[in-house]
Amino acid sequence: MKVQIKPADAPAAVGPYSHSIRMDNLLFISGQLPIDPATGAICEGSIEDSTRQSLNNLKAIVEEAGATMDDVAKTTVFLADVADGPAANKVYAEFFSEPYPARSAFQVAALPLGARIEIEAIVVLK
Template identity: 60%
Template sequence: MTKKIHQTDMAPAALGPYSQAVSVGNLLFISGQLPIDPTTGKMVEGDIATRTHQVLANMRAIAEAAGANLDQVVKTTIFLTDLGDFQAMNSAYATHFPAAPPARSTVQVAALPLGSNIEIEAILSL
């Protein structure tokens, strides 16, 4: 199977030596997304819900650049620095997956890049 790299200016550039997304076969792997506004390159201000919406907007842009959409997400992993944010994050997240939400894991971590309090990665079926 051939590996294909996917990139878009409609989502933040990778912060290191990795791709925004990679597809192989019928799977698309979207790297962990932070709540960075791609037009400014800066972390969005606001509560966890605002940041969750930004992360998922970035993820949507990457999926679309690869010819997919969020309906094709089969698994996400959410990293939070405070599980106390779970309920508010969950409410915002649910608006992006109103029907047949993907499988998911949510874990609390000690820290995330750029001091973010949330990061989400995803696997999509193409």
């Protein structure tokens, strides 16, 4: 059965999709933009600020599902500029510990709302 996870403290979706879908013991989290859930505005700060906001949004969904960031098995990071990767990695390492999730990272032509980063994840639930 497909169950939607929609935490109150995560920003609203910007399109016709769910924040995340739980199926059995897997949680599929849609790409999280650096949107401040309190204001609905995209983060205008540094790539570090944007990465932190995207990961805080992702973490809110993970925790709403009863999991922790240690349960994240795979992430995909989309960057507007791959040169931002090293700075984003420093913040990413604040949210995850070894063994780190498997990860793919890509530079893309553009992201919704002019964001600099978007992060999606797959989580294994207990």
